[in-house]
Amino acid sequence: MAKVSIIIPVLNEADNLPLLFDNINRLNPKPQQVILVDGGSNDDSIAMIRSFINELMPDNDRKIDWQMTESKAGRALQMNTGAALATGEVLLFLHADTQLPLHAIDSVSKAMKRAEWGRFDVQIASRQPTLRLVSQMINWRSRLS
Structure with missing residues (x-):
């Protein structure tokens, strides 16, 4: 199974974050890492991400390495910032308003055996x-x- 890092650029995504967190937590198997890169949100996005990582995901229950960082705004800048922090063998770039199929990590692992x-x-x-x-x-x- 490939080690997958999911990189998510975020800019004022407070409305989408609860569904995003729920979707990623239900993936089976789990990604190795999730990196959320905020580009200067002025809504509750940063507070929600910090709360989720620090309070809702106690250390003993973590199966995913959740991280948050910040960069200048711009999808490419944010994705590059996240990619620089990624430790996975595979980088999966995801929009914050997107839901992955629950088998996404397995599908990615299989696909990477056939393609780049x-x-x-x-x-x-x-x-x-x-x-x-x-x-x-x-x-x-x-x-x-």
């Missing part, structure tokens, strides 16, 4: 037919390119 990179299909959580079509088009474009 990979992606998951996009599924937009909406009942609007237009957004379902958008997610299909994103997936087709990703497969072709």
Whole structure:
């Protein structure tokens, strides 16, 4: 099983963080490391991340190495900052408003035996037919390119 570091750029993501934390904690198997890189949030994101890491995840229950750091704003800057701290063999970059399939780490490990990179299909959580079509088009474009 590959050791996976998940890197998440964060900027004013307080509304998304509870679902994100829950999703990552339910992954089976677990990633080795999760690095949240804040780019200067002015909402409750930083406080929520610190609270989650320091209070909600007691040391004796940790199966994931959760870390938080800060950088200048900008998705690429934040991802590079997180990548510099990563200890995993595989880097998985994730948007804070994204949910991974519960088997994501196993899927990544298997895919890395065949390729140097990979992606998951996009599924937009909406009942609007237009957004379902958008997610299909994103997936087709990703497969072709």
